Amino acid sequence: MAPALASVEAEASADLIRAAGVKVTRGRVRVLDALHAARQPLSHAEVEARLGDASDPAVDRVTLYRILDSLVACGLALKAVDTRGVFRFSAAGAQRQHANHVHFRCTDCGGVFCLKAEPPPPPRLPRGFRLNEVAFDLRGTCAGCSSRVGV
Amino acid sequence: MAPALASVEAEASADLIRAAGVKVTRGRVRVLDALHAARQPLSHAEVEARLGDASDPAVDRVTLYRILDSLVACGLALKAVDTRGVFRFSAAGAQRQHANHVHFRCTDCGGVFCLKAEPPPPPRLPRGFRLNEVAFDLRGTCAGCSSRVGV
DNA sequence: GCGCAAACGCAACCTTGTTGCATTTAAATG
DNA sequence: CATTTAAATGCAACAAGGTTGCGTTTGCGC
Numbered sequence: 001m002a003p004a005l006a007s008v009e010a011e012a013s014a015d016l017i018r019a020a021g022v023k024v025t026r027g028r029v030r031v032l033d034a035l036h037a038a039r040q041p042l043s044h045a046e047v048e049a050r051l052g053d054a055s056d057p058a059v060d061r062v063t064l065y066r067i068l069d070s071l072v073a074c075g076l077a078l079k080a081v082d083t084r085g086v087f088r089f090s091a092a093g094a095q096r097q098h099a100n101h102v103h104f105r106c107t108d109c110g111g112v113f114c115l116k117a118e119p120p121p122p123p124r125l126p127r128g129f130r131l132n133e134v135a136f137d138l139r140g141t142c143a144g145c146s147s148r149v150g151v
Numbered sequence: 152m153a154p155a156l157a158s159v160e161a162e163a164s165a166d167l168i169r170a171a172g173v174k175v176t177r178g179r180v181r182v183l184d185a186l187h188a189a190r191q192p193l194s195h196a197e198v199e200a201r202l203g204d205a206s207d208p209a210v211d212r213v214t215l216y217r218i219l220d221s222l223v224a225c226g227l228a229l230k231a232v233d234t235r236g237v238f239r240f241s242a243a244g245a246q247r248q249h250a251n252h253v254h255f256r257c258t259d260c261g262g263v264f265c266l267k268a269e270p271p272p273p274p275r276l277p278r279g280f281r282l283n284e285v286a287f288d289l290r291g292t293c294a295g296c297s298s299r300v301g302v
Numbered sequence: 303g304c305g306c307a308a309a310c311g312c313a314a315c316c317t318t319g320t321t322g323c324a325t326t327t328a329a330a331t332g
Numbered sequence: 333c334a335t336t337t338a339a340a341t342g343c344a345a346c347a348a349g350g351t352t353g354c355g356t357t358t359g360c361g362c
Binding site for chain 4: 023024025043044045061062065085086087
Binding site for chain 2: 081082083084085086087102104113115116120122123125126127128129130131133134135136137138139140141142143
């Protein structure tokens with residue numbers, strides 16, 4: 001039963017939103033659900049498409065922008081920019097699985113590959129600097145693109 | 152004498168453009184000059200502002216986009232996207248000075264700081280992967296922003 | 303249920319970036 | 333040097349992404 005599952009997810013999202021200290025609205029719950037269900041960060045347009053169900057109309061474009069910003073502001077979502085300059089949003093916590101290993105970005109196809117290696121310890125920072133996150137990104141061509149070029 | 156210096160720079164840019172196998176036009180020379188003179192990657196608007204001199208009018212907005220793209224296409228410039236989703240362009244070669252050390256990006260003010268430490272050796276890659284570049288980026292708050300928050 | 307601040311929907315607007323087309327120009331050729 | 337041609341430019345219009353202002357609705361504390 002899909003509705004039951006959806007309802008459970010909505011409850012979880014609603015609780016998160018309530019705990020964040022902001023109003024629980026249908027729009028926020030549905031957007032946060034969509035972000036949680038997605039495996040990759042979603043653009044504004046992608047979120048809009050996933051909410052545009054037949055039963056109930058999608059939220060307003062501007063409201064969606066504000067919902068996304070509000071989720072970011074209260075720490076439930078993260079905002080990043082992709083290679084085309086478009087903002088992408090992901091549910092907070094989803095990135096933690098990507099925080100502690102190394103990424104390989106293919107400059108040819110744009111794909112991102114997660115390597116098993118752990119990032120090395122960060123060097124000493126100047127006085128007053130506070131470290132939050134370490135990103136160790138390698139760039140090059142992946143196996144698929146390397147072989148395709150050779151053909 | 153500034154004009155003499157500018158002329159020398161223009162000659163160098165013109166030679167680079169000629170060597171790249173594309174037409175040498177006034178617009179391309181001036182844009183490449185601007186990119187070389189800049190210490191940071193410039194946005195389209197910033198390039199436009201630097202070319203908008205009193206003596207001769209700035210190039211057309213669209214033409215500037217095409218000039219920047221053509222410089223990227225022939226390998227004389229690099230295109231990247233900043234945290235606001237805006238494309239920034241830098242002269243090719245200028246990035247090499249940033250390739251071999253660690254960067255600290257302040258998530259508060261957006262500033263980038265170059266640390267003295269060298270990046271650690273990359274881990275072993277899966278078969279077929281080719282490595283071109285290593286980026287070891289630390290994220291957090293810089294000294295200035297940390298102290299300002301504390302006040 | 304009542305009241306109020308927060309959230310929403312709508313319209314208009316701004317910035318960044320792109321496309322089509324007529325005109326100009328770099329530079330190769332004779 | 334004159335001719336020629338493909339590339340580059342300028343202009344207008346457009347498209348996508350994102351923001352602002354404002355009146356209306358709604359979550360939620362009382």
